[in-house]
Each structure stands twice: as structure tokens, then as C-alpha cells.
Amino acid sequence: MTRHEPTAGALLWRLTNKWRAAVDKAVAPLGLTHAQYSLLATLYGQSLAGAKPSQRELADVSGMEPIYVSKLARTLEQNGLVRRSTHPSDPRAVQLEPTPRGVEVAREAVAIVRTLHEQLTASIGGTKSARYGDLVRTLRDLLGDQP
Structure with a gap:
């Protein structure tokens, strides 16, 4: 039986699952999942610049599908972490902002995830490290993502 080296895709899949599970475990005491953390942290970051993005804008920034952002935002709203309101310039859009x-x-979760x-x-x-910088640049290249 011949043993084959795993592909980059297989390794990325395994790493993504390992990373997701680690973040899930780390933020669980705060009542968050990895996906909820990702959305809340992105929204928090946007709010520091004074932005109140629409769900669509947040989907674009976070890389999540708009329907998933909508679902996560509703859950975060039910948990008292996010306020959803009608966007002032587009009555069809929903604007998001973190509650106090x-x-x-978000601050606590970001600190936990930075340590992780x-x-x-x-x-x-x-x-x-330089290796980390190289990794980030490589991943951005593979995603077609500009800094």
C-alpha cells in the first residue's frame, strides 16, 4: 500500500477544523460559538471606526454568506449582544451595532482568541514571526484577498 502525501486542501481543511474547535472551546464560557465570535469581533472592529454596517456590508468584510450573517445577527440580538435596526439610507437593509x-x-473574546x-x-x-507573515501572505494570495 502506497502512502500519499496530503494535499494542501486536505491540510487546510484539517487545520480549519482544528482552529474552529479550539476557538469554539475558548469562547464557549462567554456563550459564543466560533461563528458568533467571528461576526461579533468583526462588528466590534467596524464599530471602533464609528461604522454601523449593514448585514450585507458585514458579510462582505467577514467573508460570510449574507444569509448566515442574518442568522448569526438574530441570535446575537436575542442574546443582547447586537442591535439590529433599519438602515437609514436603505429601508430594505438591516444595520448592525454591538450593544454595550x-x-x-467582544473585548473579552478578542483577548481570549488573541492568546489562543x-x-x-x-x-x-x-x-x-517571519514565517507567520509568509503564511498570511500565502493564504491571502490563495484567497485572492488584497491587504
Whole structure:
């Protein structure tokens, strides 16, 4: 039986699942899933610049599908972390902003995930290493994502 080297796709899939599970576990005490964290953290980051993005704009920034953003936003709203309202320039659009509690939870979650990020990248020198920078550039190239 011949053993084949895994493809980059297979390795990325495994790494993505490992990463998702680690973030799920890390943010669970805050009542968040990895997906909810991703949306809340992105929204929090946008709000620091004064933005109140629409669900569509947040989908574009986060890389999530708009229907998934809508579902996550409703859950975060039910949990008191996000406020959804009619967008002032487009009555068909829903505008999002973190609630004061959402800001608190986002800050705590971001700190937790940053620490986890350092742990998960320690084998390549952490997030400040040249290898990490190379990895990020490679992944952006594969995604066709511009900095």
C-alpha cells in the first residue's frame, strides 16, 4: 500500500477544523460559538471606526454568506449582544451595532482568541514571526484577498 502525501486542501481543511474547535472551546464560557465570535469581533472592529454596517456590508468584510450573517445577527440580538435596526439610507437593509454588553463580550473574546492565536502559531514562531507573515501572505494570495 502506497502512502500519499496530503494535499494542501486536505491540510487546510484539517487545520480549519482544528482552529474552529479550539476557538469554539475558548469562547464557549462567554456563550459564543466560533461563528458568533467571528461576526461579533468583526462588528466590534467596524464599530471602533464609528461604522454601523449593514448585514450585507458585514458579510462582505467577514467573508460570510449574507444569509448566515442574518442568522448569526438574530441570535446575537436575542442574546443582547447586537442591535439590529433599519438602515437609514436603505429601508430594505438591516444595520448592525454591538450593544454595550456586546462590546464587553467582544473585548473579552478578542483577548481570549488573541492568546489562543499565539498558542496555535507558536510552532512557527508566533504571530510576530517571519514565517507567520509568509503564511498570511500565502493564504491571502490563495484567497485572492488584497491587504
